[in-house]
Amino acid sequence: MKRNLVVATLVVFAFSSIFLLSSCAKKQVITEEKEMEAPAPEVAKEEKAAVPAAKEEKMEEAKIERLKELEEAKKQEAAIDEEKAWMERRAAKFEAEAMYFDFDKSFIRLEYRPVLQEKAAFLKDYPDMRVRIEGNCDERGTNEYNLALGERRGSSAKNFLISLGIAADRIETISYGEERPRGLGRNEASWSQNRRDDFVLVR
Amino acid sequence: MWILVLGVGVVLEASDAEAKLYIDITSPSMRRISIAVPDFKYLGHKNEHPELGSKLAGIISNDFDLCGYFRPLDKGSFIEGAGAGITRDSINFKDWSVIGAELLLKAGYECIGQQLKVEARLFEVFSGNQVYGKRILGLVEQSRYLMHRLANDILFALTRHPGPFLTKIAFVGTSTGQKEIYLADYDGHNLKQITSHHTITLSPRFSPSGDRMIYTSFRDSGTVLFMNDMIKGETRKISDREGLNIAAAWRPNGKELALTLTISGNPDIYLIDTTGKIVKRLTKNWGIDVSPTFSPDGEKMAFVSNRSGSPQIYILDLRDERVERLTFEGSYNTSPVWSKLDRIAFAGSSDGRFEIYTISPDGRDLRRITQGQGNNEDPCWSPDGRYLAFSSNRTDGNYHIFISNANGENQRQVTDFARDQLSPSWAQQVK
Structure with a gap:
């Protein structure tokens, strides 16, 4: 007691x-x-x-x-x-910001380097996250060529992220060619929307 | 099982002009022969299928039109009375010469239950000579097939070559909202859905013998190459390597395929066997290499590459591995297909709109097939190389399948299904 x-x-x-x-x-x-x-x-x-x-x-x-x-x-x-x-907000921004390309091209336009740098920073901050890069094309040309072009567009972004220090096994690419257009018109306004890489987080 | 041989042909009397070659299909420019196909006459007592009279005539008349050798006359111009029969003695040939008919197909039919018997006779109007006569038997529900057989037989009698009437065309259709593979008779009838992957399914390609079809379909991981055995109705995976497995083409021996893979990190063309095993890498280049197609002897392969900056068609000689560029005009040339008659068709664009062209494999004799009517893409040859099929959005903005003669004459729309019909592949008749 x-x-x-x-x-x-x-x-x-x-x-x-x-x-x-x-x-x-x-x-x-x-x-x-x-x-x-x-x-x-x-x-x-x-x-x-x-x-x-x-x-x-x-x-x-x-x-x-x-x-x-x-x-x-x-x-x-x-x-x-x-x-x-905060992470979710960054993740949402990560996924919302697509990268756009010139017609029949797969090189990364200068203005998208900061966008990719931000994505790389995000991936470094969250090492459990993986990303799927989806390459897309406008409808002009054949499905087959556009599937290959979409693959190249995905690879361009993948290689850039690797050069910024992201491990290759955290990045997968898939090409949808011309099969997943965002703009449905048959004009440049739609086409420019469709020549893009989408970035989808895999958690 | 999609071909069931039922009809039995019986040659009627010996034709008056047996040995005469009526149509020389190898001549560079052909005049279309005007032909009259009046409704088939019922030869029995009680007609349980009165609709067949005009239906059967319509099927074969459409065949005559689609094959490009004939100009079927408008039924509205026919003046023959109802009393006329289908034999030489009961026809007043003046009724037909006066409306400009050069050939006259007279036919009658008879039904016993589901059994259908057709007797057909083809006359030269000017002389009144019968140039063809046959009796065929089959089932009412197979009347389209029977008429195609009859048309084939008639064309063979006139040209010594079979027509395209018993062939089939597969294509990508979007009517479900997804992309699936469909199969129809060459005239667009008898439609069947072949795949149900509920995803994006692309690039059907029939084997040289028409018994197998390869195509690409999307899985979560990407594209996968499948092979469908049309006889057994079985589908199996051929190639699902990481990245692309697309746009395969048959080597004419039916034992090997070329397709684009990205296993090296870049879209290149590989030769694989029908189990999917890599036989050889065919292209090695920094650019995109897609859409292979083989020469009739299987020793050369045309393909699309952007190695010079824009998509152009190149030819690889498999023996010495030399590559030569084939197309130089226009900024975007793609979809090469090499015919059995050694001509290459492709889709080309210089202003964003696509047209079908054909060219000799040596780069000479470039010919434009379509003439600025909408977009024209995805050419393919008929198995005999005498016809082209392609997709065009010229009629209503949606893409439909059109067929034409190899030289672009006689362009006819053969599908009119909901939404788009794309990327045709023309199958040999399975024997």
């Missing part, structure tokens, strides 16, 4: 000191600890009467501790959620 009481008291001290730590200098903490040590024998004298009160106190303290733990967990969770939401 006595030991319990001492433990309980020490717990009280421990908590108080946590509160005080933030505002007090080290020396002050020590003096206050000494000052607060004084009432302890008093508590010991009232041992018999204090038993139910102490029990209650102890339960109360456990509750507080638990609440604090929960709060801490919540904070951590919130931080994780925020991190996750």
Whole structure:
């Protein structure tokens, strides 16, 4: 019983000191600890009467501790959620930003280098993520040639990402040729939309 | 099983002009012979199939039109009375000469239950001579097949060459919203869906004997080459290597295929056997190499490459591995197909719109087949090399299959199904 009481008291001290730590200098903490040590024998004298009160106190303290733990967990969770939401936002941007090509070409236009650099940065930040690059073409020409051209467009992006340090086994390519147009018109406005690489994350 | 031989032919009397070659199909420019095909006359007592009279005449008349050697006359111009028969004595040939008919096909039919008997006689209107006569038997439900056989027989009698009437054409159709392979008679009738992959299925190519068909279909991982045994109705995977497995072509020996793979990281053409094993790598180049097609002797292969900057057609000699460029005109030449008669058809563009051309394998004698009517793509030859099929969006904006003579004359639309019909492959009649 006595030991319990001492433990309980020490717990009280421990908590108080946590509160005080933030505002007090080290020396002050020590003096206050000494000052607060004084009432302890008093508590010991009232041992018999204090038993139910102490029990209650102890339960109360456990509750507080638990609440604090929960709060801490919540904070951590919130931080994780925020991190996750941030990742999702980046992932959404990663997938939304396609790369477009000139007619019958598979070289990466200068303006898309930063786009690919950002994608590489994302893949470096999230090493569990893999990417599927889908090469597409406009409808002009044959399916067969366009399947090959789409494959080359996918490879262009893949090779660029590899040159930025992304492991080759994290990148797969597939060509859809002219089979998955985004723009359905038979004009340059549609065609320019269809000559593209899409980037799909594989998680 | 899609060919069932049922008809039995019986030659009627000896024809008056047995030995005469009526049509020389090898002559460079042919005059189409005008032919009259009145409705078939019922020869029995009680006609349970009165609709067949005009239906049978319509099928064979359409065959005559599609083959390019004849000009069937409009039924509305016929003046012959109802009393006329189908034999020489019961025909007043003046009724036919006056409307400009050079040939007259007279036929009668008789039905007993599901049995159909047709008796056909072809007359030269000017002389009144019978040049062909035959009686054939079959089933009512196979009347289209019977008429195609009759047309084939008649054409053979006149030209010493069989017609295209019993051949079939496979194509890619989009009516389901996906791309699947379909098969129809050469005239677009008797449609069947061959694949049900519920995805993008492309590039059907019949084997030289017409018994097998290869095609490419998408899986999650990419394209896969399949082979469909048309006789057994079985499909098996031939090549599913990483990357592309596309645009395969049969070598005329029927034992090897060329296709584009990207296993080296670049689209190149490889020779594989029918189990999918690589026999040889055929092209090795930084550019795109696709769409192979073999010469009739199997020793040369035409293909598309962008090695000079834009897609052009090249010919590889498999014996010495020399490559020569075939096409120089236009900025985009693709889809080569090499005919049994040693001519190469392809789709070419100089202004974004595609036209069908043919060229001699030595680069001479370039001829334009289509003349600015919409887009014209995906040419293929009939097995005998005398006809071309291609897809064109000239009629309603959607692509349909058209056939024409090898020289581009007599272009006729043969499919009119919902949405697009693309990428035809013309099958030999399976014997």
